[in-house]
Amino acid sequence: MLLASLAQIHLDDDGVHQGIAALALSELLDSPALTAPDLALFLLRVVHGLHPDTVSEVRAAVFGIPFADFVAGYGTTVTMRVISQGVNLARERADLPLLRTVLDWADRLEVRWDAAHRRQFIEARAHALPGDPTCCPRPGEALAESFPDSWTRSQRSAAAIHAAAHARDRGRPALGLALLSQVAEETSEEVRLLAADLHHQAATAGEPIPGPLPFPWGHYTYAALAYASLNMTELARACLVPFAQRVGGLRGADLRDALCAIIVDLPNFDPSGAPELGELLRDLVHSAVWQMAVEHRTVPMGLMLGLHHAVKGQELGSWWRLDGPVALPPHIQHFAARLRDLDGPAAAAASRSNLLDDADADRRPAGRDDAEIAGNLRWRISSLIDTELVRGATPLIDDQHLWAKAHELLDERTVLLTWFLPRFVRGAALLLGVTAQGRTLTVALGEGEGEGEVRHPVADVVEAIREEVQRDPLFADVTPEGARLLESGDLLGGDGSWAEWRAQGKDRLLVWPHGAVHYLPIPLCRVGGRLIADDWTVTTIAGLESLTSPGGFERERRTTVLASSAGGVRYGLHEEPALEEHARRVAGAVGVEAVVGTAATRARLLAELSRSDIVHIAVHGTMDPDAPWLQCLYLSPDIDDDGRVHAYDFLGVDLRGVRLVTLAACESALGRFDRADNVRGIPSALITAGAQAVVGCLWPVRPAPAACFYERGHRMVADQGELLDRTELPLRVRLRSVRHRTPSC
Structure with missing residues (x-):
């Protein structure tokens, strides 16, 4: 030795x-x-x-x-x-x-081999594939470019992989990729590693490769995606760093090609177990979005919508592609059972200080007492559910190119508004308006250049609005400060476009938020001195896939109304008899019997969700910003459980065919977004499980206005039989009338 x-x-x-x-x-x-x-x-x-x-x-x-x-x-x-x-x-x-x-x-x-050893073994297997009739060539010996037809398909594939490995070692990426194109099985580890190496080699050497990938940017992103699929995140980052460093200086065709590469490849990255890779992807995207805004006159405007489609909530989009309900594995169920043992009255309360920040930036407590241990356990359960969803999801293959034809999917009455809050210009906000007639980009500058912190300055504006809306306005709709904030208009693009849209007869808004804008009460904002809710029907969407018809799943018309006044009492919440009276009013409006009291259990709710097409729930609710998959509704306890229904419980129910779920529960429309703008919580869980639409509450619920709103809304749906078209305008008129007569509603 x-x-x-x-x-x-x-x-x-x-x-x-x-x-x-x-x-x-x-x-x-x-x-x-x-x-x-x-x-x-x-x-x-x-x-x-x-x-x-x-x-x-x-x-x-x-x-x-x-x-x-x-x-x-x-x-x-x-x-x-x-x-x-x-x-x-x-x-x-x-x-x-x-x-x-x-x-x-x-x-x-x-x-568990580390990434370096796994690469070593994958490289070696390319030289020892079963059925490979070839031997390693001697130094200087020419590499084979084709193989005899008399060989079997598997023999030709093995030989092509072997030769491609030697092409890579000799620095000949074009030959290597041509050889890989002859391989029958393109998903093996050997092929993915070779493809990544060869594409990266071509990009760094400045050697264009014939094919559909834009050079060099598509080669960088393709290589990074292939490395990431092999859990070689350091190599993936090495591919993306030069791209991220240069994208801010691109213009014209170069910028167009870079944006196309991002649009195609970035939705399929899974950085959930690699935070450094996630941060780099975010930086690349935010730089690209801002550069697109600066150079929007030199590249097709549709690419901005493509960027939004590629990078806003791509995990949420992948969850929609899950095939059926999600069964939580035993280890998550074990943690959930342990949490039930730890949770006490304080479990219903949660801090709101981090609601408007990226969830990835949260710090975990040290676990010094039972409360901190329970908090860490909730966070761990929520994280494990993320992992389970990613495991079951399928890659995004946007063969419909929704971003390029979104304007064709909009009717003459609809405007799609999509926001983006870039990090690299502090306080800036981009708003893209899309109609059947075209696209309009509005850029609101912030406080000057400089990288923003975890919390975007827009979050401060949204937080101030949320606080003012909850203050007692005395005899007005909102406090004077709240009125000023709601009329500021910086996040809404100014009055000019809105006036033009109204002149064209448009009265529907599809809003696709980003970051803190998820919690901006857009219907309460004012444009041209008028409340948006008075003139527009506002629907929040989570992505362009919402523009396509779900198709294939229909249920018999059946409405269920369910309420519990005492659910959550054991967790420190007060009994609220008005909830059950509220449910009776809504049920009466649609001609059904309300499920209330001890009958309104967790099991009953999940059963009704599996067979009804419209469900209304009036219960206590709490949001957990630290663990959004544990956002909770409180039903009546029974002999088998404590009555709590968490967001993740909805993932285990097949909700395909459910047209509408309405929630008269505190903060039931809230959730939590991460750096990639994937939103978790009860609305996301319901949509992921197959529900077509969800109506919830951004604030604590007041019984009287909630009963007024939901009674009229459900009566309209029951009378008209549809959720839009004939329903929305009469409902908007009636609610405006009620608000004018009774400002507290």
Whole structure:
């Protein structure tokens, strides 16, 4: 061991001192037992002029031992080093039988290999694929570019992968990618790693590759996505760093190509377990959005909508592609049971200080007492549910190109408003308005250039509005300060576009928020001195997929109204008899019997959701900003459970065919967004499970106005039989009349 160390310290032109290394190997071979097999393999690699019998002797002494006996005798750590050295030795000596033996050991060793070792093994497998009729070419020997038709398809694929690996090693990305195009199975680890290496090699070398990918940006994002799919996040970041550094200076065709690369590839990244990669993706996107805003006259405006489609809530979009209900695995159910044991009266209360910040920036408490332990457990459960959703989701393949034809999907009465809050110009907000006639971009500048903190300055405005709306306005609609904030208009693009839209007969808004704008009460804002809710029907969407018809799922018309006045009392909430009276009024309006009192249990609610097409719920509700999948509705307890229904419970119910869920519950329209603007909470859970529309509350509910609103709304839907068209205008007129007669409503 000492001699081997000295050989590496006293370097010569070959990297080690040959004399000392040879002496160290001789001593190892002369010892009665091979005490350091990993060192012996290393010395075989670095000592020149060894007799073939010596190599065979060491190889037999190491790999001639049954695998299980070797691990038992030398331990896992030494075995890992032996495997790594064995792979290198086999490749250097073109020893295919040895390479296959070592790779078999790597597969059988029950360890979690790091990214560097996994790359080493995947690279090696490209030279030892089953059915490959070819051998590694000698230095200078030409690489094969095609293979005999007499070979089987699997033989030709294996040979193409093998040749592509050598093309990569020789710095010939065009040839390597041409060879990979002949491969039948394109999803194997070997193909993904080679494709990533070759695309990155082409981009960094400035060697354009024929094909659909925009050069070089599409090659950077393709390579990064392939690396990320192999959990090689450092390599993924290395691909994206030069892109992020340069996108802010692109113009014209270069910017167009960069934006197209982002639109195609970024929706399919999963950075949930790699926060550094997530931050880099966010920085790339925010830089691209701002550069698009600056250069919008030199690139097609539709690309701005494409950027929004690609990067706003892409995980939420992938959750919609889940096939059926999500069954939580046993480990999450175990944590949830443990949480029920810890939760007490304080569990119903939660801080609102972080509601308008990115969830990724939250700090976890130290866990010094039961309350902090319960908080950490709630956060952990919510995070595990994220992981489960990602595992079940499928990649986004936008073959419909919704972003390019969104204006074609809008009728003559509708305006789509989509916001983006870029980080790199502090306080700035971008608003894109889309109609059947065209697109309008509005840029509201902030306080000047400079990277924003975790909390965007718009969040301060939204928070002030939320506070003022809840203050007692005496005999007005809202306090004077609230009225000023709601009329400021900076986030709404000014009065000119709105007047033009109204002149065109438009009266429907589809709003697609970003960041803190999710909690801006847009219907209460004023444009041209008028309340938006007086002239427009406002619907919030979570992405462009909302513009397409869900299709395929219809239920028999059935409305369920459910309320619990005492749910949540055991968790410190007061009994509210008005909730059940509220439910009776709504039920009477639609001609059904309300489910109230002890009958309004968690089990009853979930059962009704599985068979009704419209469901109204009047209960206590609480938001948990630290763990949004644990946002809670409080039903009546029964013998089997405590009556709580969390957001994640809805994920386990098939809600396809549910047209409408309405929630008369405090803060039931809230949720929590992360750096990629994926919103979690009860509305997201209901939509993910298949519900077509959700109506909830941004604030604590007052019984009288809630009963007034929902009674009239449900009566309109029951009378007209539709959720839009014939229903929206009469409802808007009636609610305006009620508000003018009774400002407190």
